Amino acid sequence: MANMQMNKTPMPEQDPQVRAGNFQEVALGYTLEQAQNEAKRCLNCKHKPCIGGCPVGIPIPVFIGKVAEGDLAGAYQLLSDANALPAISGRVCPQETQCEGVCVRGIKGEPVAIGRIERFVADWAAEHGLANVATAPKNGHKVAVIGSGPAGLTCAGELARMGYEVSVFEAFHTAGGVLTYGIPEFRLPKAIVAREVSNLEKMGVDIELNMVIGKVLTIPELFERGYEAVFIGSGAGLPMFMKIPGEGLVGVYSANEYLTRINLMKAYRPDSETPILHGKKVAVVGGGNVAMDAARCARRMGAEVHIVYRRSEAELPARLEEIHHAKEEGIIFDFLTNPISIEGDETGHVQSVTCVRMELGEPDDSGRRRPVVIPGSEFQMEVDTVIMALGTSPNPMSYEGTPGLEKTRKGCVAADEGGCTSCPNIFAGGDAAIGAATVILAMGAGKSAAKSIDRYISSKE
Amino acid sequence: MKKYEIVNKRVLTPEISQISVYAPLVADKARAGQFIILRVDEEGERIPLTISSARDGLVTVIYQKIGGTTLALDGLNEGDCLHDFVGPLGRPTEVEDLGRVAVLGGGLGCAIALPVARALHQAGNRVDLIGGFKTKDIVILEEEMGQACTDLYICTDDGSYGYHGFVTGKLEELINSGVHYDHVFAIGPLMMMKFACKLTERHNIPTTVSMNPIMIDGTGMCGCCRLNVGGEVKFACVDGPDFDGHQVDFDEVIARNNTYKDFEARSREKHLCRLGGGAMNG
Numbered sequence: 001m002a003n004m005q006m007n008k009t010p011m012p013e014q015d016p017q018v019r020a021g022n023f024q025e026v027a028l029g030y031t032l033e034q035a036q037n038e039a040k041r042c043l044n045c046k047h048k049p050c051i052g053g054c055p056v057g058i059p060i061p062v063f064i065g066k067v068a069e070g071d072l073a074g075a076y077q078l079l080s081d082a083n084a085l086p087a088i089s090g091r092v093c094p095q096e097t098q099c100e101g102v103c104v105r106g107i108k109g110e111p112v113a114i115g116r117i118e119r120f121v122a123d124w125a126a127e128h129g130l131a132n133v134a135t136a137p138k139n140g141h142k143v144a145v146i147g148s149g150p151a152g153l154t155c156a157g158e159l160a161r162m163g164y165e166v167s168v169f170e171a172f173h174t175a176g177g178v179l180t181y182g183i184p185e186f187r188l189p190k191a192i193v194a195r196e197v198s199n200l201e202k203m204g205v206d207i208e209l210n211m212v213i214g215k216v217l218t219i220p221e222l223f224e225r226g227y228e229a230v231f232i233g234s235g236a237g238l239p240m241f242m243k244i245p246g247e248g249l250v251g252v253y254s255a256n257e258y259l260t261r262i263n264l265m266k267a268y269r270p271d272s273e274t275p276i277l278h279g280k281k282v283a284v285v286g287g288g289n290v291a292m293d294a295a296r297c298a299r300r301m302g303a304e305v306h307i308v309y310r311r312s313e314a315e316l317p318a319r320l321e322e323i324h325h326a327k328e329e330g331i332i333f334d335f336l337t338n339p340i341s342i343e344g345d346e347t348g349h350v351q352s353v354t355c356v357r358m359e360l361g362e363p364d365d366s367g368r369r370r371p372v373v374i375p376g377s378e379f380q381m382e383v384d385t386v387i388m389a390l391g392t393s394p395n396p397m398s399y400e401g402t403p404g405l406e407k408t409r410k411g412c413v414a415a416d417e418g419g420c421t422s423c424p425n426i427f428a429g430g431d432a433a434i435g436a437a438t439v440i441l442a443m444g445a446g447k448s449a450a451k452s453i454d455r456y457i458s459s460k461e
Numbered sequence: 462m463k464k465y466e467i468v469n470k471r472v473l474t475p476e477i478s479q480i481s482v483y484a485p486l487v488a489d490k491a492r493a494g495q496f497i498i499l500r501v502d503e504e505g506e507r508i509p510l511t512i513s514s515a516r517d518g519l520v521t522v523i524y525q526k527i528g529g530t531t532l533a534l535d536g537l538n539e540g541d542c543l544h545d546f547v548g549p550l551g552r553p554t555e556v557e558d559l560g561r562v563a564v565l566g567g568g569l570g571c572a573i574a575l576p577v578a579r580a581l582h583q584a585g586n587r588v589d590l591i592g593g594f595k596t597k598d599i600v601i602l603e604e605e606m607g608q609a610c611t612d613l614y615i616c617t618d619d620g621s622y623g624y625h626g627f628v629t630g631k632l633e634e635l636i637n638s639g640v641h642y643d644h645v646f647a648i649g650p651l652m653m654m655k656f657a658c659k660l661t662e663r664h665n666i667p668t669t670v671s672m673n674p675i676m677i678d679g680t681g682m683c684g685c686c687r688l689n690v691g692g693e694v695k696f697a698c699v700d701g702p703d704f705d706g707h708q709v710d711f712d713e714v715i716a717r718n719n720t721y722k723d724f725e726a727r728s729r730e731k732h733l734c735r736l737g738g739g740a741m742n743g
Contacts, residue, residue: 171680173500173507173545181682210547212680216486239684241694248713250720254684260677265506273506273529273728275721348716395681397699 003040006109011116016328020299023185023268026325027091032072035120039068041105042112049102050114055444056089056154058082060099060114067117076125079118080132084157084200085150085443087126087192090119092183093440094319126195133202136163141457144169144227146213146398149177150439151233151430153200154446155453160203162454167227168200169211174264177235179439181264182256184293186300187322190263214398219405219426228460229425229453232413233446236431237395241388242285246342251277251350255286255294255389262297279303279385283353285339286389287311289438292322294387295331303385305331310338310358310371336360336371340378342386352380391436402426410435419449420456427453465499465543468519473601476526477569478535481519487548491515493580494554494573494671494703497522498679500545501533508534509676511573511702512549520548523572523601529728550679551702554669556584560643563635564610565628565657566592567649568599573671574648575602579609581646587611589640591631593653597622629656642666647706651715658706670706672697674714675721689713 012028013019019026030038042064050060059078066075079086095101095115103111125131141164145152148170156166174180176193201207213219219230239254241247258276261267265274282298284291287309299305307326309316312335316323327333336358345351357377360369394411406414406422412435413428415421421428429445431437462468462483469481487497496511497520508530510522524531537543554577562581566574571592582588590610594600595618607613615623616631624631628649636642645668647657654670661668674686674697681699688695691708695701 171547172678173547181678210545212547212550215549216490216547235682238681238696238699241684241687243694247694248687248689248710248717250716254687257677257683257685260683265677266504273504275724275728277720348713348719395699397681 002043003037005037005041008110008113008116009034009038009041011113016325016330019186020329023300025189026186029123030116030120032120032124035067035117036070038113039064039117042068043104045104049104050099050112053099053102055098055440056083056447058099058118063121064112064114064117067121072121072124073130075121076130077132079121080125083443084154084447085196086118087122088150088179088188088196089440089443090115090122091188091192092438094438096320098440126192131199131202133199135161135203138165138204139163141165142167142227143229143231143453143457144222145231145233147171147177147233147235147430147432148175148197148207149233149235149430149442150179151432151442151446151449152177152231153196154443155231155233155429155450156205156446157200157203158447158450159453160200160205162450164454164457165204165206167206167208169213169217170207170209171212172264173209175207175209181260182290182293183439184259184263184297185268186296187293212397214400219399219402223425228457229427231419231446231449231453232399232421232426232428232432233430233442234395234398234432236392236436238393239388240390240393242339242390244339244341246344246350247388249342249344249350250348251279251384252342252386252388255284255290255387256392258294258387259290259297262301268297268301276301277385279383281383282306282385282387283308283339283381283383284387284389285309286391287316287318288389288391289318289322291389292318292326294389296322296326296329298385298387299329299331306381306383307331307333308337308339308353308355308381309333309335311368312336312360315368338371338373339386343380350384350386352382353386354378354380392431394432394435398432399426417448418452419445420452424456462518463542465546467537467539467541467543469521470539473523474599476599477523477572477601478526479513479521479523479572480534480537481521482543482546483518484520484546484548485518487546488515488518488520491520491549492553493556493576495549495551496679496702497546497548498550498676499534499543499547501530501537502544505533505544506530507545507677507679509550509673509679511576511671511673513572513576515549520546523569525569527729528725529732532729532732547679550698552700554580554646554671554703556580556586558584559586561587561589561641562644562646563589563591563632563642564646565632565648565653566590566606567628567653568594570649570653570671571602571606574646575606575609577646577648577671578606582610589614589635589642591616591628593618593628593631593649594622595619627656628653629660632657633660636664644669646671651711651718654706655711655715658709658711662707668706669703670709672702672704672709672714674718
């Protein structure tokens with residue numbers, strides 16, 4: 001008999017007052033009892049819409065059923081067969097718009113907390129030394145993967161499982177891509193990313209750091225070196241700015257730079273060699289997950305933090321949980337507000353940001369109501385740091401000049417849903433192909449591309 | 462040889478040293494004007510250094526001991542390995558068919574001006590290399606620079622060697638004496654590049670500068686190295702490091718490069734303390 005409790009089993013969390021001063025994980029994870037209680041809320045309904053809502057097609061009701069029964073090893077096997085990085089997606093997926101968004105329990109009450117159960121199973125497996133690293137016998141075919149973010153790691157894992165010899169080329173000195181440099185420790189501990197990477201290495205995946213493809217080796221040179229297919233998972237690219245006066249002042253960061261200094265380069269540690277400005281009052285411009293991450297980092301670095309967003313709360317693209325956590329931690333949201341210039345002092349440091357108030361007009365191309373400036377609404381906010389979290393534009397460095405490789409109008413690699421490009425032996429997925437999106441969509445793309453690569457290489461024989 | 466091993470180390474002045482690092486893939490691709498990023502150890506900062514030369518699997522870079530990281534780097538010797546070494550980054554300098562060119566190098570900038578002059582010279586241009594230093598004792602790479610150009614002019618601020626004055630003074634003298642330059646390259650401290658550009662703008666000579674803003678990833682991800690070039694945001698790591706000097710907003714770069722001055726001073730103190738402690742124990 002299912003547990004008919006209307007709400008999700010609450011997730012134990014660090015107290016907001018306490019966590020606003022540290023970088024330890026916010027959500028502490030379910031106990032076995034909590035996980036089983038929540039698992040029993042699943043009705044195992046007939047149509048199973050959750051599976052269709054999952055970009056990597058996890059057999060959700062089946063693995064949740066195993067948790068309810070207490071067969072955690074069985075649950076982990078099912079979960080990890082479908083999803084190479086469950087400890088990561090359980091933490092960072094926007095479940096409310098995917099599996100949980102279509103859960104029938106969500107019609108009356110809250111959906112089953114699928115993400116929390118997923119995280120529980122992955123963490124339980126790690127604690128018990130379980131890793132799903134079995135692979136098919138080596139098939140003698142070599143594939144190169146560019147980028148070790150969620151798309152690249154997933155693609156590499158899937159291919160290694162099928163018996164391919166996979167090399168992953170990472171430009172940075174640490175693997176993980178956005179999981180490492182972008183998403184903060186308090187949301188995704190780096191030890192978990194390192195563990196998932198080490199599991200791939202156990203499957204025989206070779207990870208080569210400090211390799212900037214396009215510079216040190218080009219894609220055609222990878223083929224010369226015996227790779228039969230190349231997957232481009234090089235990520236989103238160049239951070240965008242607003243093109244307003246004052247963006248070159250000292251104290252204006254892109255979110256990518258701010259997060260990289262804190263996460264990858266560990267600037268939050270008092271003994272770190274990495275310099276960072278400790279702002280007293282910070283404005284973060286934007287409303288996505290990256291904006292929330294930057295704001296919550298700045299808060300933990302001791303600042304008063306404002307999120308400045310030109311639309312209203314309903315349009316915030318960030319995950320609900322991040323918005324909720326940010327508010328709990330004392331971050332101030334200035335909705336319907338847009339910066340028009342940044343002013344500096346005589347030394348070139350940020351002193352203030354001038355903003356205008358907005359109202360929502362007719363829907364635009366994205367279907368959201370277009371923000372319109374209210375005339376005469378200009379006002380100044382005194383801040384010493386501005387962080388721009390406005391998204392990115394494509395960075396073609398890794399694939400520039402590859403003969404025959406077509407790009408989209410925006411400049412991303414043109415790839416279909418299976419990751420196939422205009423070149424039969426080149427595949428692409430994640431932000432490099434679709435522009436800035438989410439970790440799970442990148443993982444889904446990596447998985448589809450692995451299938452396409454397998455189909456391509458098998459068809460050559 | 463091991464990956465990222467320091468195979469040769471040469472002390473050029475008490476403040477400046479040169480190392481050659483085993484990185485064959487980087488060495489194969491490196492061209493004048495490009496740079497690498499290195500880390501000394503597991504917890505170290507990433508610092509960009511311009512490639513001075515590259516051959517036989519070795520990449521040579523020259524550094525000045527100014528901050529914590531370069532002091533730590535200087536603590537390594539032949540046979541030691543760097544933790545990370547990535548490159549070649551940035552776009553190579555365009556050297557083809559320019560005609561008569563002047564290459565200005567200021568201080569440590571001469572280490573970068575050298576490969577640019579060499580490449581220009583090898584591409585068949587007539588190259589005047591003007592290298593400036595504070596004083597005679599810290600003149601570096603004189604012999605190498607002499608071989609990399611048509612005519613070499615050394616300048617010192619105090620007049621202790623060569624031309625007495627700044628590189629811009631020497632360039633102006635040459636222009637006034639009737640030399641026609643088709644292109645000028647200015648490589649060195651921001652102030653020197655700024656004033657070189659003011660001079661060449663007056664004389665209408667196209668000028669390329671090699672920018673060295675603060676940088677992290679070097680691949681266009683973080684946006685830290687952005688510059689204002691002709692009113693547009695450019696990233697030194699992927700769009701540069703070479704830019705049209707007449708379009709660069711130098712004052713903005715100068716302010717931005719001082720962002721972490723206090724932090725750097727503290728880091729330098731910390732390292733000097735450690736070195737001092739080591740010396741006392743030794």
